[in-house]
Amino acid sequence: MRHCHSHFFHKIRFSLFLALCLIGFGIFCAAVCNCADSNTWIAQILNEDHTVTQDSGQNSASAAGQSPSTDTNAAFETYITELFRQEASANLLNLHYTLKNPQAYQITAYQTSLGNYSAASPALAAASAENILSALQQFDTQSLTSLNRQTLEILTDSMNLTVTGGNFEYYDEPLTPTTGLQSQIPILLAEYSFQNRQDVSDYLELLTDLPRYFAQICDYEREKAAAGRFMPSYTAQSIIDQCRDFVSNPDEHYLVTTFNQKTDSLSGISKNERLSYQKQNLSILKKQVFPEFTQLADTLSELQDSTINEAGLCHFPEGREYYEYLVRSATGSSDTVASLEKRTTDQRKEDLLLISQLLEQNPDLSTELKNCAAATQSPEEMLTTLRQAITAKFPKVPECNVTVKYVDAAMEDYLSPAFYLTSPLDHLTENSIYINQKNGYEGLRLFTTLAHEGFPGHLYQNVYFHSVCDLPIRSLLGYPGYTEGWATFVELHSYIYAGLSEDTASLCAANQAAILSLYATADMGIHYDGWTLDDTATFFRAYGFTDEETIRDIFELIVGEPANYLKYYIGYLEFHDLQEDMKKQNPDTYTDSDFYENVLKIGPAPFDILRNYLLKDR
Template identity: 20%
Template sequence: MNEFPKVSGLLLVVLLTVPVLTRTSPAQAPKPSFDARRLDAFYAAEWEYELEHHPELATYVGDTRFNDRLSDYSAEEQAREATHAAEQLRRLRAMSTNGLDNQETISREMMLRQLAASVESYRLKEWEMPVSQMNGVHLDLASMYSQMPFRTVRDYRNYISRLRQAPRVFAQETAVMRLGMRDHLMEPRYLLEKVAVQANDIAASTPDKSPFAMPLAQFPKEISPTDQAKIRTELLDVIRQDVLPAYARFAVFVRETYAPAGRTEPGIWALPNGEELYRNAIREHVQTTMDGDAIFAEGMREVKEIQKQMLALAETQGFHDLTSFNAHILTDPKLHATSAKQLMGLYRHYEDQSQAKLLEVVPVAPKLRLEVVPMDSFRAPTAVPADYSPGSIASGRPGRVNVNLYNPSSRLLLNVEAIAYHEGLPGHHLQFSVADGLKDLPAFRRFASYDAYSEGWALYAEQLGHELGFYQDPYSEYGRLENEMWRSIRLVVDTGVHQKHWTRQQMVDFFKQHTAMDDQNIQTEVDRYISWPGQALSYRLGQQKILDLRAKARARLGKRFDIRQFHACVLSLGPVPLDILDENVTRWIDEQARTH
């Protein structure tokens, strides 16, 4: 899983060149048509609008011009942006498309979809449910420091300016949440109670121990002691006078007013337009024509198939059924973490191991460091075992694998290796770094968010680790298979709760029946699916699309199939919907078949 700033609708890296995709040199390349240049200007103007209206996005991609601002979170701004998207959609549809090449056609199609999705999201009032235990301004502001540069006095001033706006942002978000109460668009009450605890824990911290003071831990040597003292005083004053009181007011509102109005059923079906919201969530996260019933059936089929593989491995360890093997795993202390230090060491070891063999699966590796760091403590209790925060070429910010160190002794070790490859290399870190470096593509494509593509690649990367000869410990291999099971179970429980009216306990029971996952992980997982409908479907369906395309390429090209060039093709498109990925990789396969 990866972390993104609030947006509508990555490590310095050498661009992953794809020799087989380089058709002409720059000197020989045909000039874009008039209509292509006009469309490029449209995309550039739309990207500028996005950056200006979402300063956090600008910071994320390395554009520092708006680092002293925060977004307008008001309902009025939501309406203005929806109106803007509708007008831009009308304009784009009317623009001529003569002379567009393949990449230019992809860009137009993706912009059309993004604008249409913005209009649809506003119509469905998804924006009236802006917070959960997984997402929301209360978490975004607290982790904002990790995205911002702190090299100059100006950088610190920008950060202080943003923090001064916290009261305004919370007031706007609270007003939007009241609209959600009015329209009965609410997360489940028990999850909103977790939001109140998160906000209150941050509000209760002292200014110097709060996450907002993190930039004071180490100043660049270029900033004088005098300026350091001024910055420290001013920043702590802002935290004390503006930020923490805003969090305290927000926590009271959520605990006493908002959470009590939350829905009682876990599934999104219980909302006034719940069925339509879920269909839209599937469309946004997976871009599939499959409906919920078909996805549920696919999940059940995959669960049975992976069970067979898991049982075969269990038998090599002397167990004749998965129930007894899973019980052994859950009770064997050697298979549980003993400390936070041990967890950090394992993740770092596996990232180093993957880095050493990365060029066996791609032509060029990312050059900027990949950091393995502890997850922010205010996120950890309700977060996944680890996640990824993309870096940025423009700002030089490294990519980060954030390791959850909350209650380490409750965490199993068997899936740590697979998660490391998923979040770091050859998973998210590789994919996002390559996308950031695709300078020939419009910026809106390089930084697009398509879960089925990015999470599908990351889950595919777990299997690549197996093909690279990793998972030498049979329990780590079992952990990889359990991760496959985990993602297949998601197809069942996500559609189960949001379409088939499953209870939360049914979700938990299904996990316990089919995995040896620790209870801490199961509890946070089911809550995540409840609060984030459809997102969990993207992993397995995206991975399956990549595997299907690889099988097609291998069958068509035979001995000429080159796994590095196949990966280069997939990654060189940048984040795209699955149907566009399918169409373009199939085109590449056809070209390879013709030219050899």
């Protein structure tokens, strides 16, 4: 699936005193990433046996005497183009959020379904990935262009991860408090655009497929419970509450109002057609969709007593190994968990030292925040300020529009403070950023959140990359460590764009990075080292967290969303370290502008590959 990138996370807010009277800003700015986690969705649609093919035109070119290199590149591009068509058309949400005009990509047949989900999905995906890996080995990397070689290496890495994921039966979890399918599918349905009658018909057919899909999810959860892998009871309760809230006001539901608004504005249909569509939508929602959310809640309620592990993944038989796989998938880093734990601790010490030094030099730095000019702007004005501020150092991005929207009240308790929903590959000009008003984000906090979601964060990175890379397969290879790491990296640099002094901006960035690091350490501690709630409380108390209810909320959120915090912090650290390494390698010629452009042109990738190309190891 495309980015609703991602990515739905809670941000628990505190007034923090990180041993050095830090400024309270909250944990981190979250984005919405792929409509389900990208590995999850690719696992569902990798079900074809792929082979390398060449069309007659390429064979003719070879006979005409073109070089082997040309033949190899043509064959590779043909292969990945066909692979893209197969993957993108395998379920309707995937296709709709990937392409506005599938016919232009020679996609004329597609499944109007949500895909499939079962215990066998990871193993089936692994088998298909092995077929793809076998096909990729037939291409001589030395004969490929730089872009094609990068793509082959990234695709190979992605398939290797999929193969690894096939080793863990009943560990995958489609239902999580903030990134689960039960929260992502409604948003994607609400944002589903209508250009013509076919879109409306496809949408309504997609709704009728939800009972089948949710029945598969319920069956999987029952099997998972029987295997002793069911989610913690408090996580189940959170999802149960979410499902019941979703169906609490059916007549005024946002899936009713958004559908009516979209059909009312659709040209070329009569009033009677419009009313007929709206009647069908309401009927399907009431008779098929809403009852399935209720059934999902009932199923989880029945299974709550089967929970045997209320803590981290490491308490399951293969839990540590599975967490290692999740960390690699989430972060794109090849470092061991132990190495990441040490790197996180070391950077936190550096940030706390910087905060101490800055406050010692000027104890009144925090007072500057009260007079921050950007804090009084509207969200739209903030995005304009950010777009203009980055022009000096960041490469030019094609003209694009962004619409600020607000999360429906029914979902406010379960969605992140803000998220970006990516535009289709062939329609990069229209973009949406959602703001969750219940979080109370305003002023400087909202400004940096919009930097994360908009410019120069997710929106900017997505539009820029797809404007310079014409290989659509790359849109299906999700690397959240890159995308969330980049958004966090630039978010921490965005304080200066708000008009703060350099020292105040550095103070704010170091403070937020230090907070992020606490959650990253806790994530690894809980899921890899076996921290209990008491262990977690002891850790946070050392940094000024004393409220027991808050600490429990943190613990339960991390247990329910393993490795999710690492996307942000470890991804950020990888960019931070890569930038420092480039400065050391090119002390006389390094510029931030070159670093940004080089990173953005390569696009989402594992950090080993990114590092090899940027530091010229290839």
